[in-house]
Every structure is written in structure tokens, then in C-alpha cells.
Amino acid sequence: MLGAKLYLAQRLTALLMAPFVVIHLAVMIYAVRGGLDAAEILGRTQGSLWWGSFYGLFVVAVSIHAAIGLRVIVFEYLKLSGVALEALMWFVGVVLLLLGMRAVFAVVG
Amino acid sequence: MTDSANSSNDTPSTRPMMEVTVFRGDDSAGSYQRFDVPREDNQTILDVVTWIQRHADPSLTYRFACRVGMCGSCAMMVNGKPRWTCRTHVKRVLIGNRIEIAPLRNLPVIKDLATDMTEFFEKWDRAEGKFHPTLTRNDDIVPVNPESAERQAASAGIECINCGVCYAACDTVEKNPAYLGPAALNRAWTLINDERDGGREVRLKAVSGDGGCHNCHSQQGCLSYCPNELNPTLSIAGLKRTTAVAALKGEI
Numbered sequence: 001m002l003g004a005k006l007y008l009a010q011r012l013t014a015l016l017m018a019p020f021v022v023i024h025l026a027v028m029i030y031a032v033r034g035g036l037d038a039a040e041i042l043g044r045t046q047g048s049l050w051w052g053s054f055y056g057l058f059v060v061a062v063s064i065h066a067a068i069g070l071r072v073i074v075f076e077y078l079k080l081s082g083v084a085l086e087a088l089m090w091f092v093g094v095v096l097l098l099l100g101m102r103a104v105f106a107v108v109g
Numbered sequence: 110m111t112d113s114a115n116s117s118n119d120t121p122s123t124r125p126m127m128e129v130t131v132f133r134g135d136d137s138a139g140s141y142q143r144f145d146v147p148r149e150d151n152q153t154i155l156d157v158v159t160w161i162q163r164h165a166d167p168s169l170t171y172r173f174a175c176r177v178g179m180c181g182s183c184a185m186m187v188n189g190k191p192r193w194t195c196r197t198h199v200k201r202v203l204i205g206n207r208i209e210i211a212p213l214r215n216l217p218v219i220k221d222l223a224t225d226m227t228e229f230f231e232k233w234d235r236a237e238g239k240f241h242p243t244l245t246r247n248d249d250i251v252p253v254n255p256e257s258a259e260r261q262a263a264s265a266g267i268e269c270i271n272c273g274v275c276y277a278a279c280d281t282v283e284k285n286p287a288y289l290g291p292a293a294l295n296r297a298w299t300l301i302n303d304e305r306d307g308g309r310e311v312r313l314k315a316v317s318g319d320g321g322c323h324n325c326h327s328q329q330g331c332l333s334y335c336p337n338e339l340n341p342t343l344s345i346a347g348l349k350r351t352t353a354v355a356a357l358k359g360e361i
């Protein structure tokens with residue numbers, strides 16, 4: 001059900017997400033404590049290649065990681081398998097990616 | 110176990126008794142039957158089952174061979190936990206004055222306490238749990254250094270008696286019928302670390318499929334119950350690491 005490649009993809013994305021979460025939280029706390037409001041934050045993120053790639057990569061990692069994780073849970077508890085399971089995994093991954101990218105563009109674009 | 114070993118001088122009515130419920134039936138239909146079994150100072154679960162068959166119901170079906178923890182054929186669920194019954198003492202597992210004995214979990218039941226272990230053994234094969242020789246009998250014996258890290262890793266896992274206790278304890282086996290299970294994967298890991306073996310690549314592929322090592326959730330049910338105190342979880346972690354590196358290098 002979970003082969004070496006999906007396993008590897010999930011571990012590598014986890015490896016990526018761990019520092020991303022820490023950076024995200026740290027910057028958020030820093031920005032809010034510094035008294036920045038939403039407009040000021042947007043002013044700094046919009047057009048920033050750095051924040052665009054940071055959150056873009058974050059969203060890609062989350063989509064892959066979550067889709068594979070859900071695949072395991074759905075297989076074990078809802079007994080879905082075969083093509084239906086593959087389809088569900090891809091669907092979840094793509095939807096997360098689209099929603100995430102929409103948010104990234106809203107903040108950076 | 111002889112009759113004399115299991116009886117005391119007390120008359121049956123004064124001997125302390127315990128309440129034993131035993132699964133009777135097979136996968137299609139079954140229920141628990143109650144027996145009152147005399148308690149002894151030194152008594153294993155296998156003694157209890159044998160007493161029932163000899164004194165209460167000769168039609169009770171169960172499996173054992175060595176009675177000394179060598180053959181791995183006597184495993185059953187005792188009060189809901191998988192155990193080797195020939196070396197499980199009643200006084201260690203008694204709850205109140207009761208014991209519930211059932212066939213090993215995650216395996217088809219043939220009858221009563223005897224399970225069909227075909228699938229369990231076939232998975233050893235599927236995990237390439239067999240030795241791939243690289244030499245013939247005409248070659249010289251190659252010395253193996255017992256201190257090497259590989260040999261130590263292999264030696265840590267070789268005392269498996271194929272009892273199926275870990276297989277019964279594993280929730281992933283329950284949820285994913287294709288999962289090769291802790292015993293087969295532990296065996297595969299010992300062979301990966303056997304420098305005389307030549308089957309590394311086929312084995313890494315075999316443990317990376319749909320039922321492979323990557324499905325293990327590392328919750329250590331196997332480790333908690335293995336009567337020989339082996340650590341299949343650690344072996345499987347080794348397989349995950351090795352296959353991940355091999356996949357990154359494009360070897361599998």
C-alpha cells in the first residue's frame with residue numbers, strides 16, 4: 001500500500017516542513033509583537049520572491065505530505081484501495097496545492 | 110505433562126479451581142465455552158489447555174510440540190494478549206480467577222485454538238526471508254567476524270522461533286492483509302546484514318512493495334510481546350533506512 005517512493009516523499013516533505021513551521025511561527029510572532037498590522041505585513045510580502053518561494057515550497061510539501069498521510073488512514077480505516085485510493089490521494093494533493101497556492105498568491109502576488 | 114504432575118493429593122472438590130473460557134469453533138462460527146480447571150502451583154497455560162483436553166473435552170483442538178519454548182507452535186491469545194503458552198505461567202496472567210484462551214489473532218482459525226499459519230510462513234518467502242548462497246560446497250569457508258556491525262545486527266534478530274506472537278500483536282497486519290508482518294521483515298533484515306548472502310537487491314525490492322516495511326507504524330506491539338525479546342521494530346526501521354537510501358540512489 002505504501003511503497004518506498006511514497007514513504008520517502010512523505011519523510012522528505014516532513015524534513016522540509018519542520019524548519020518551515022518554526023520560521024513561519026517565529027516571523028509571525030516577531031511581526032505581530034513589532035506592532036505590524038495586516039496592511040504593513042502585506043506591504044512587505046507582496047512582490048517578495050523570498051516569501052513567495054518560502055510559502056510556495058511550504059504548500060507543495062504540505063500537499064504531498066498530507067495526501068500520502070490521508071492515503072494511509074483511508075486505506076486502513078475505510079478500506080479503500082486500488083484505483084479509488086490512488087485517485088483520492090491525487091485529488092487531495094491537487095486540491096491542497098490549489099488552495100495553498102491561491103493563498104500564496106494572495107499574500108505575495 | 111503427565112497426570113501425576115498435574116494432580117495433587119487433594120480431592121477434586123477441595124482443590125482450588127479457576128474459571129477458564131476457551132474459544133470453540135472456527136472462522137464461520139464459534140463461541141466461548143467455560144471450564145473449571147484445578148489450579149496448581151506451577152502450571153502453564155499449555156498445561157491448562159491439556160488438562161481440559163484430557164479431563165473435560167477430548168475434542169478440544171490445539172497445537173504444540175516442544176513444550177520448552179523452542180518450536181513456536183503453541184502461541185494463543187491469553188486474556189487478549191498473544192503469548193507462547195508453554196512458557197506462560199498461569200499465576201502471571203490470571204485476572205481475578207479467570208483466564209480467557211483464544212486462537213492467535215490475525216490468522217484464520219482452523220478449529221478451536223489451532224490457526225492456519227500458511228499465510229504467515231508464505232510471507233517469509235515473499236519477504237525473501239531465505240538465504241541466497243554466494244558460494245558452493247567446494248569453496249573454502251569464509252570467516253565471519255562476529256564483532257562486525259553487520260553481524261551484530263544480524264545476530265540480534267536470529268533467535269526467532271516463528272511463533273507468530275508478533276504477527277498477532279501487530280495492528281498493521283490487521284488493517285493491511287498484504288503487510289508482510291514483523292517476523293518476516295525481521296528475518297529479511299537479518300539476511301540483509303548477512304555478509305555471506307547474495308540476495309540484497311531482490312530482498313530490498315521484496316520489502317518495498319505494497320505490503321512492505323514502509324507500512325509499519327513503529328508502535329512496537331511486536332516488540333512488547335515477542336517472547337524471545339527480539340526487536341522487530343528496530344529491524345524494520347533498519348529496512349526503511351536501507352530501502353530509502355537504495356531508492357534515492359535508484360537501486361530499487
Ligand code: SF4
Pocket residue numbers: 278279280281282290291324325326327328329330331332341342345
Ligand atoms: S512496530 Fe510495526 S511491525 Fe511491530 S507491531 Fe507495530 S506496525 Fe507491526
Ligand code: SF4
Pocket residue numbers: 268269270271272273274275276291292295334335336337338339341
Ligand atoms: S519475532 Fe518473536 S514474536 Fe515474532 S515470530 Fe519471532 S519469536 Fe515469535
Ligand code: FES
Pocket residue numbers: 173174175176177178179180181182183184193194195196
Ligand atoms: S510448544 Fe514449542 S514453543 Fe511452546
